Amino acid sequence: MCIRDRSDGEVIRRGIPPPTEERRKELVKVVHKRVEDAKIAVRNVRRDALEELRKLEKDKKVSRDDNARATDRLQKLTDRFIADVSRVGADKEAEIMEV
DSSP states (O other), rough: OOOOEEOSSSSSEOOOOOOOOOHHHHHHHHHHHHHHHHHHHHHHHHHHHHHHHHHHHTTTSSSSHHHHHHHHHHHHHHHHHHHHHHHHHHHHHHHOOOO
């Protein structure tokens, strides 16, 4: 495959050949790693929020019922964001593997 340079007088444009299948598979592995890192980050935020909720309940700043509702809402948000991360990762994987 030949790489061609084009110049419009100010900018040189260099054509880049499409990645090989091996390179695409390597990129998919990077995507999987980044997706997993994002999921871990979301779970860490959930953990920190749960600790804060427990502290507030212990200090009698929120009731047990309010804590339970907040915990449920926090879990739903966590699930939604993890699903979003997974969807974006799957879309990116499909985009990379597209020939």
